[in-house]
Amino acid sequence: MWENIKEFASTFFVTGDPLIYGADVAIVLTSIAIVFVLTYFKKWKWLWTEWITTVDHKKIGIMYLIASLLMLFRGGVDALLMRTQLALPNMKFLQADHYNAVFTTHGTIMILFMAMPLMFALFNLVVPLQLGARDVAYPFLNSMSFWLFLMGAMLFNLSFVIGGSPDAGWLSYPPLSELSHSPGVGQNFYIWGIQISGIGSLATGINFLVTILKMRAPGMKMMKMPLFSWSVLSSSIMIIFAFPILTVTLALLFLDRFLGAHFFTMDMGGNPMMYVNLIWMWGHPEVYIVVIPAFGIFSEVVATFSKKKIFGYKSMVFSMMLISIVSFFTWVHHFFTMGSSANVNVFFAISTMVIGIPTGVKIFNWLFTMFRGRITISQPMLWTLGFIPCFVVGGATGVMLAVAPADYQYHNSYFLIAHFHQVLIGGVVFGYLAGMYYWWPKVFGFKLNDRLGKWAFWLWNIGFYVCFMPQYALGFMGMTRRLYTYGSDTGWDLGWAPLNMVSTVGAFLMGLGFIFQVWQISYSIKNGERDLTGDPWGGRTLEWSIPSPAPMYNFAVEPHVTTDDAWWKVKEDREKGIKPAPVKLEPIHMPKNSAIPFIMSVCWFVAGFGFVFDWMWMAIPGLVGVGICLLARSFSYDTDYYIPVDEIERTEAALRGRTV
Amino acid sequence: MAHAVAEHSHAHEAHESHESLKVLGFWIFIVTDILIFGTLFACYAVLHTHTNGGPGAKELFEMPGVIAETFILLTSSFTSGLAMLAMHKGKVKQLISWLAVTAILGAVFIGLELKEFILLVEEGHKISSNAFLSSFYTLVGTHGLHVSIGLVWMIALMIQLARRGVTEVTKRKVTNLSLYWHFLDVIWIFVFTVVYLMGVM
Amino acid sequence: MSQHQTGHEHAEGHGSLKSYVLGFIFSIVLTIIPLVIVMNGLLNKTQTVITIMIMAILQLIVQLFFFMHIREGEKPRWNVMTLIVGVIIVFTVVAGSIWIMSFNSTVQ
Numbered sequence: 022m023w024e025n026i027k028e029f030a031s032t033f034f035v036t037g038d039p040l041i042y043g044a045d046v047a048i049v050l051t052s053i054a055i056v057f058v059l060t061y062f063k064k065w066k067w068l069w070t071e072w073i074t075t076v077d078h079k080k081i082g083i084m085y086l087i088a089s090l091l092m093l094f095r096g097g098v099d100a101l102l103m104r105t106q107l108a109l110p111n112m113k114f115l116q117a118d119h120y121n122a123v124f125t126t127h128g129t130i131m132i133l134f135m136a137m138p139l140m141f142a143l144f145n146l147v148v149p150l151q152l153g154a155r156d157v158a159y160p161f162l163n164s165m166s167f168w169l170f171l172m173g174a175m176l177f178n179l180s181f182v183i184g185g186s187p188d189a190g191w192l193s194y195p196p197l198s199e200l201s202h203s204p205g206v207g208q209n210f211y212i213w214g215i216q217i218s219g220i221g222s223l224a225t226g227i228n229f230l231v232t233i234l235k236m237r238a239p240g241m242k243m244m245k246m247p248l249f250s251w252s253v254l255s256s257s258i259m260i261i262f263a264f265p266i267l268t269v270t271l272a273l274l275f276l277d278r279f280l281g282a283h284f285f286t287m288d289m290g291g292n293p294m295m296y297v298n299l300i301w302m303w304g305h306p307e308v309y310i311v312v313i314p315a316f317g318i319f320s321e322v323v324a325t326f327s328k329k330k331i332f333g334y335k336s337m338v339f340s341m342m343l344i345s346i347v348s349f350f351t352w353v354h355h356f357f358t359m360g361s362s363a364n365v366n367v368f369f370a371i372s373t374m375v376i377g378i379p380t381g382v383k384i385f386n387w388l389f390t391m392f393r394g395r396i397t398i399s400q401p402m403l404w405t406l407g408f409i410p411c412f413v414v415g416g417a418t419g420v421m422l423a424v425a426p427a428d429y430q431y432h433n434s435y436f437l438i439a440h441f442h443q444v445l446i447g448g449v450v451f452g453y454l455a456g457m458y459y460w461w462p463k464v465f466g467f468k469l470n471d472r473l474g475k476w477a478f479w480l481w482n483i484g485f486y487v488c489f490m491p492q493y494a495l496g497f498m499g500m501t502r503r504l505y506t507y508g509s510d511t512g513w514d515l516g517w518a519p520l521n522m523v524s525t526v527g528a529f530l531m532g533l534g535f536i537f538q539v540w541q542i543s544y545s546i547k548n549g550e551r552d553l554t555g556d557p558w559g560g561r562t563l564e565w566s567i568p569s570p571a572p573m574y575n576f577a578v579e580p581h582v583t584t585d586d587a588w589w590k591v592k593e594d595r596e597k598g599i600k601p602a603p604v605k606l607e608p609i610h611m612p613k614n615s616a617i618p619f620i621m622s623v624c625w626f627v628a629g630f631g632f633v634f635d636w637m638w639m640a641i642p643g644l645v646g647v648g649i650c651l652l653a654r655s656f657s658y659d660t661d662y663y664i665p666v667d668e669i670e671r672t673e674a675a676l677r678g679r680t681v
Numbered sequence: 682m683a684h685a686v687a688e689h690s691h692a693h694e695a696h697e698s699h700e701s702l703k704v705l706g707f708w709i710f711i712v713t714d715i716l717i718f719g720t721l722f723a724c725y726a727v728l729h730t731h732t733n734g735g736p737g738a739k740e741l742f743e744m745p746g747v748i749a750e751t752f753i754l755l756t757s758s759f760t761s762g763l764a765m766l767a768m769h770k771g772k773v774k775q776l777i778s779w780l781a782v783t784a785i786l787g788a789v790f791i792g793l794e795l796k797e798f799i800l801l802v803e804e805g806h807k808i809s810s811n812a813f814l815s816s817f818y819t820l821v822g823t824h825g826l827h828v829s830i831g832l833v834w835m836i837a838l839m840i841q842l843a844r845r846g847v848t849e850v851t852k853r854k855v856t857n858l859s860l861y862w863h864f865l866d867v868i869w870i871f872v873f874t875v876v877y878l879m880g881v882m
Numbered sequence: 883m884s885q886h887q888t889g890h891e892h893a894e895g896h897g898s899l900k901s902y903v904l905g906f907i908f909s910i911v912l913t914i915i916p917l918v919i920v921m922n923g924l925l926n927k928t929q930t931v932i933t934i935m936i937m938a939i940l941q942l943i944v945q946l947f948f949f950m951h952i953r954e955g956e957k958p959r960w961n962v963m964t965l966i967v968g969v970i971i972v973f974t975v976v977a978g979s980i981w982i983m984s985f986n987s988t989v990q
Contacts, residue, residue, distance in 0.1 A: 265716035281809035290731030290812030708961035712968035719972030723979040
């Protein structure tokens with residue numbers, strides 16, 4: 022009996038590596054600390070009513086933000102582990118299989134559990150406020166999206182200490198990810214973690230698409246909408262068309278592993294290349310899904326801090342919408358070397374180069390907006406200025422990779438690694454951080470400290486170039502991705518050591534930048550400059566017209582919009598002495614909190630965990646629980662309420678009293 | 682009094698626009714579902730010749746059952762439309778009866794499909810036999826799963842209708858369900874054409 | 883908001899018994915034609931494929947117009963636009979996969 026338990030535990034828990042024991046201890050201690058703090062301060066009820074069951078987009082946004090920053094930490098630690106292993110030839114820091122697990126989880130976490138939720142955080146925090154709406158179109162669904170994402174992310178991260186991490190690369194190509202080559206449970210964690218959070222992402226896409234199409238304030242025509250909202254629209258369109266493809270692809274891989282189907286196996290007629298084809302039909306739009314909102318953020322930031330209307334609004338809108346469609350026609354450039362016909366490669370090489378054009382248009386628009394503007398170098402602006410050169414280089418190397426014959430040289434080399442980190446860090450991460458700094462006062466009611474923020478920015482920015490510029494060279498010198506060691510005895514030492522060392526130094530500089538940001542946030546919670554005006558930057562769009570942080574119903578009175586940059590117009594009118602007509606308050610229709618999204622996501626987690634270990638006794642009750650939650654929702658009719666006028670008056674008086 | 686009436690009509694309007702919002706959201710969900718089926722069709726199109734030496738579509742498919750399934754589902758799409766008509770006339774009983782007819786037809790469809798699958802598996806043609814059968818079972822099975830979920834949903838709605846009658850909320854729910862049902866019929870037409878007709882051609 | 887104006891007009895907008903019956907008849911006919919063609923081998927392979935695909939697409943259009951009432955609802959018709967883009971992308975996924983994976987049959 023005891024032997025059986027020991028036997029089970031040794032396969033169930035990951036053992037053998039001091040790093041993992043360290044993580045085990047850290048996880049247990051953190052959990053105990055959280056439970057202790059919540060119990061000691063009697064916060065359980067608060068946590069349940071204010072956060073877990075909330076359907077308020079602002080709170081959901083904050084939860085997304087916290088989760089994504091934690092995931093940035095996890096993915097960042099993975100990156101530093103890899104760079105440490107590669108700093109010198111013949112390093113014995115990580116074993117080969119551990120290195121495989123680390124680069125796999127680094128990629129998956131950074132894209133799916135860091136970039137996506139950070140993006141959704143900004144969607145949630147900003148879009149309804151920018152549109153003059155009370156909430157998103159489907160608040161209940163919004164809460165469900167968040168909890169599905171979180172449960173998926175937790176399931177994925179659990180693999181680190183239970184069962185073993187996935188180690189077949191961030192996109193889990195078969196046949197390596199098939200049962201024949203990866204018999205462990207790691208790939209199952211990969212499939213179910215992404216699948217569960219993917220349902221949430223799809224729902225968010227639908228939610229924000231409808232929010233933008235239908236929930237705009239009266240008078241806000243599509244072409245009067247702020248550019249960030251346009252970018253969210255573009256991104257949502259791509260989400261709703263791309264994520265179903267991912268769902269199917271992973272489901273088929275799961276069927277291969279679970280029922281012995283032969284979609285992507287090497288034998289019985291299966292075709293692994295079909296997986297590569299399908300996953301990039303999602304994977305390529307995915308890149309644009311995460312980068313387009315960053316473009317929207319830059320547009321807002323540049324206009325605000327140049328004190329000018331954005332240059333070329335229409336061309337911005339047009340290029341974003343064009344990208345969202347063309348991005349579905351370029352996927353083969355991720356596998357030019359697969360061996361498709363020359364015609365295929367030519368078509369996709371050209372479509373890839375075409376998509377660079379609208380992106381270039383945007384760069385010029387930002388530059389022309391800044392031209393002769395009254396520029397303030399604030400933190401959001403700093404990240405924007407850091408982004409532009411970085412993204413230009415990243416884009417140019419992207420066009421190099423788009424040349425199909427040349428790609429045979431670059432494919433899977435460090436040149437590629439440097440390229441996509443340049444667009445993903447320089448574009449996406451810099452963009453979202455700019456957005457975070459820009460909207461932070463709106464969300465939390467205080468600014469983040471400037472001096473620490475500048476330290477963080479320069480460490481990130483310099484660290485970035487120090488880390489990735491050498492990697493372009495390493496790629497040309499023949500260093501391939503996913504290589505866990507190199508050295509004279511392996512026959513792989515081609516003079517790579519110095520550049521690798523430099524690159525590692527750069528990675529640690531970025532890590533230091535992250536530490537500065539954590540310091541900055543914790544310092545500013547106490548000492549940050551309070552935002553009493555609701556409009557700390559001199560903003561142009563509607564979110565700056567209400568107090569910070571916004572009351573739960575956002576707008577006491579629905580704003581009526583007559584022009585783009587609606588808030589700027591109101592401020593101009595005020596200066597001219599034109600006062601808006603007084604309006605009567607009306608009761609506000611609000612959705613009620615619900616526990617169903619959380620419970621249903623927990624059921625998904627249970628089902629997912631059961632499928633990971635092939636424990637049907639666990640998976641089936643989990644799925645039944647999901648079904649019961651759906652039915653419970655269908656049968657509940659008491660889902661919303663009205664905030665009475667006197668309560669709005671009281672809240673507004675309290676908020677405005679403070680602001681005047 | 683006047684104030685209360687005004688407030689009520691305001692609430693009513695807000696409610697109604699909220700319901701139409703949900704229909705639009707459901708439409709978009711259906712479009713995402715079309716993508717799901719589209720991807721499965723792509724797999725079937727690429728893999729349907731990969732029989733690994735085993736029997737192909739021509740040898741395996743029994744057309745009479747499939748033809749029956751097709752006409753049953755077509756009819757159920759029609760009856761769910763009649764349910765919609767009854768709903769707009771405000772006739773709850775008629776609405777529930779048409780939904781019941783639709784559900785029964787749907788259940789017969791599922792029964793026939795299961796019979797077909799069981800027969801194939803008993804003859805040794807399993808999902809694990811080759812890539813062609815993997816993609817066949819997955820495509821047709823996903824459609825069947827959708828129909829089954831639709832059946833559960835339909836029953837839940839019939840209970841709600843019996844309890845609450847035709848309101849703005851139940852109207853929206855029946856509208857969504859009927860859209861879903863028509864959509865599944867369309868998907869089946871393509872399954873019928875691409876998998877079965879082209880298979881036995 | 884704009885949707886309020888159109889909200890009350892839906893009494894006439896949901897099709898009549900006639901349109902449902904008509905749609906049903908069309909869909910039955912459009913199912914029987916390809917069935918007869920295929921079961922009796924009336925046309926050669928390419929012709930059959932083209933004909934039955936056209937029939938399936940017509941069937942889709944019948945369902946959209948007669949059953950799903952795609953012409954109704956408030957403007958702009960976001961649902962129709964989403965559907966059109968969705969269909970384009972489905973076409974890309976299917977045709978693209980077949981085209982890209984065609985190397986496979988040459989290799990084998």
